[in-house]
Amino acid sequence: xxxxxxxxxxxxxxxxxxxxxxxxxxxxxxxxxxxxxxxxxxxxxxxxxxxxxxxxxxxxxxxxxxxxxxxxxxxxxxxxxxxxxxxxxxxxxxxxxxxxxxxxxxxxxxxxxxxxxxxxxxxxxxxxxxxxxxxxxxxxxxxx
Numbered sequence: 001x002x003x004x005x006x007x008x009x010x011x012x013x014x015x016x017x018x019x020x021x022x023x024x025x026x027x028x029x030x031x032x033x034x035x036x037x038x039x040x041x042x043x044x045x046x047x048x049x050x051x052x053x054x055x056x057x058x059x060x061x062x063x064x065x066x067x068x069x070x071x072x073x074x075x076x077x078x079x080x081x082x083x084x085x086x087x088x089x090x091x092x093x094x095x096x097x098x099x100x101x102x103x104x105x106x107x108x109x110x111x112x113x114x115x116x117x118x119x120x121x122x123x124x125x126x127x128x129x130x131x132x133x134x135x136x137x138x139x140x141x142x143x144x
Contacts, residue, residue: 001087003082006076014050016047027100034093048067049069
């Protein structure tokens, strides 16, 4: 099972406050544990929302809204993707994480859909097309 682990933003992360050397070291140690356990598939920090944009969809209309965005508690400052056996295992790994922020913070855990979750709507033809796209993506990331 794959899970997206979302590090929620804080007023400091939205202000662009960088982690301390100690925080980098603690997080590096944690990430190393994840890699050694074969759990970590990806993980990155994100720039503050003032460098971002949102695209709103309404029928055929597309509207771009530039950041920053008002509700800090609803924003994401970083993420990991874990490959684990269960939601409970993902929770246990997140509980081991050092606090990723200078203040109280929150990490959200969301399961990523697997092809079998879509049932009959994902026909064999559509699944084969998805598999081809994934192979292309893997090939592109290996060349980069």
